[in-house]
Amino acid sequence: MTQQNNLSSAIARLQLRLEQLALGNPPERCVQLVENLEELPLLAWLANQTAYPKIYWRGRRDGEQVAAIGAAKDYLLEEIPATEKLDQLYNNYLRATPDSLMRLYGGVSFDPEQPAWQGYGQARFVLPRVEIRQIGEQSRLILSVTADDWNDDLAAARATLATLLPAKPLPPLAPAHVINRSELPSRGRWQDLIEQVTNPNFIANTPKVVLARETQLHSNTLPNPWTVLHSWGLLNPTSYQYGFQFSPEQTFISCSPERLYQRLGRELSTEALAGTTIRGFTDSEDDALAQALLNDGKNSHENQLVREHIEQQLSPLSEYVGAEESPSILKLNHIQHLHRNIRAELKAGVNDLQLLQALHPTPAVGGLPRAAAMNFIRQREGFERGWYAGACGYLGANDTEFSVAIRSARFQPGQVTLFAGAGIVSDSIADDEWQELNNKLTTVLGILNGL
Numbered sequence: 208m209t210q211q212n213n214l215s216s217a218i219a220r221l222q223l224r225l226e227q228l229a230l231g232n233p234p235e236r237c238v239q240l241v242e243n244l245e246e247l248p249l250l251a252w253l254a255n256q257t258a259y260p261k262i263y264w265r266g267r268r269d270g271e272q273v274a275a276i277g278a279a280k281d282y283l284l285e286e287i288p289a290t291e292k293l294d295q296l297y298n299n300y301l302r303a304t305p306d307s308l309m310r311l312y313g314g315v316s317f318d319p320e321q322p323a324w325q326g327y328g329q330a331r332f333v334l335p336r337v338e339i340r341q342i343g344e345q346s347r348l349i350l351s352v353t354a355d356d357w358n359d360d361l362a363a364a365r366a367t368l369a370t371l372l373p374a375k376p377l378p379p380l381a382p383a384h385v386i387n388r389s390e391l392p393s394r395g396r397w398q399d400l401i402e403q404v405t406n407p408n409f410i411a412n413t414p415k416v417v418l419a420r421e422t423q424l425h426s427n428t429l430p431n432p433w434t435v436l437h438s439w440g441l442l443n444p445t446s447y448q449y450g451f452q453f454s455p456e457q458t459f460i461s462c463s464p465e466r467l468y469q470r471l472g473r474e475l476s477t478e479a480l481a482g483t484t485i486r487g488f489t490d491s492e493d494d495a496l497a498q499a500l501l502n503d504g505k506n507s508h509e510n511q512l513v514r515e516h517i518e519q520q521l522s523p524l525s526e527y528v529g530a531e532e533s534p535s536i537l538k539l540n541h542i543q544h545l546h547r548n549i550r551a552e553l554k555a556g557v558n559d560l561q562l563l564q565a566l567h568p569t570p571a572v573g574g575l576p577r578a579a580a581m582n583f584i585r586q587r588e589g590f591e592r593g594w595y596a597g598a599c600g601y602l603g604a605n606d607t608e609f610s611v612a613i614r615s616a617r618f619q620p621g622q623v624t625l626f627a628g629a630g631i632v633s634d635s636i637a638d639d640e641w642q643e644l645n646n647k648l649t650t651v652l653g654i655l656n657g658l
């Protein structure tokens with residue numbers, strides 16, 4: 208059976224089952240219809256669809272991939288804080304049906320007190336209308352229909368199924384002809400900011416602030432964001448890959464190495480990822496750079512502050528928390544990081560909203576103490592972070608995962624904005640930290656230049 212036959216016959220079976228469902232009574236909250244599929248190239252399939260939102264997620268180690276299209280529920284949360292609405296959503300849908308396959312995919316912004324990016328909100332979560340989840344050779348097509356406005360929702364489900372198209376190869380990676388590049392903060396402003404943070408009076412109370420820069424590229428020939436994500440993932444196969452396209456003109460993609468947390472029942476896995484150097488050209492140069500990173504005081508301090516903070520935040524919510532004593536090296540395409548695994552066994556009843564509040568943003572993207580560092584960023588950094596350094600992933604009843612949305616790019620008509628941040632601590636040197644920002648952009652800039 209060809210791939211297309213397989214997909215189209217699964218869709219046809221879902222259409223039949225949907226009509227059978229329409230003859231019965233509405234469910235209490237939500238029904239999910241599931242059909243098995245043969246493996247298919249999910250990103251290419253997603254890119255070829257016409258319904259929105261489009262969401263892609265690829266986990267880091269187990270390699271689970273998800274492509275989602277349309278929304279059975281779409282919550283754009285603009286209020287500050289958005290937590291109360293999120294609480295309702297979480298309680299009504301996920302906790303009420305603990306055994307279902309249901310997941311809410313989405314993200315929360317870096318700082319709810321900064322203005323939100325248009326269309327992304329302080330948080331936005333979607334219960335997809337159609338989802339394909341693929342892990343190993345197992346692939347499942349899932350259709351969700353909710354009980355609210357049952358007949359309308361059935362009609363909307365029919366309509367989305369009717370739009371589904373086969374996979375087609377991703378559009379080729381044409382280089383972006385950049386007509387203008389701008390950076391915020393500028394190099395001069397960066398110098399001032401680093402001096403302010405490293406001032407002994409300031410650093411005595413605020414030992415770490417992660418400062419970031421946005422790099423805007425204007426171009427009339429931007430490549431397809433899904434193609435960029437695909438290429439980015441090939442270069443960093445151990446990183447997460449995800450993208451949110453809530454409307455055709457706006458896409459946020461990330462190829463992030465960083466996990467905020469993964470929760471399986473009451474088992475939580477997280478990490479301290481902070482401290483950076485470049486890769487070497489030869490193996491011995493690469494090893495020497497890794498060794499120097501492990502021995503470096505400034506970078507160890509960056510990582511240690513993250514580890515301590517995560518442990519502190521988790522301990523009231525956990526029966527047990529433990530971190531690796533010494534960091535190891537995580538190698539990416541152009542850079543390497545200090546990395547420490549952290550595990551916790553959660554107390555009974557601890558939920559994901561508590562975990563998000565406790566962990567996000569970590570001092571790998573915010574700073575320490577959290578409130579003072581975020582205040583500094585909000586007032587001085589000079590651009591709106593939006594979902595950059597936010598938390599993206601999915602909420603499930605028993606299985607939740609969020610990544611920290613660094614190494615990310617926002618596509619808008621005629622423009623792509625790239626983001627990079629660096630942890631500023633007492634021994635930080637403005638030149639070196641600026642170079643670190645550039646190093647963090649090397650991979651994605653290479654892709655955009657068609658290299």
Ligand SMILES: C=C(O[C@H]1C=CC=C(C(=O)O)[C@@H]1O)C(=O)O
Nearest residue numbers: 481482483571613627628629630
């Ligand atoms: C904030 C970013 O990276 C963080 C994660 C790893 C290493 C970092 C560092 O060494 O400064 C940052 O804390 C970013 O890439 O935008």
Ligand SMILES: [Mg+2]
Nearest residue numbers: 482483629630
């Ligand atoms: Mg650093």
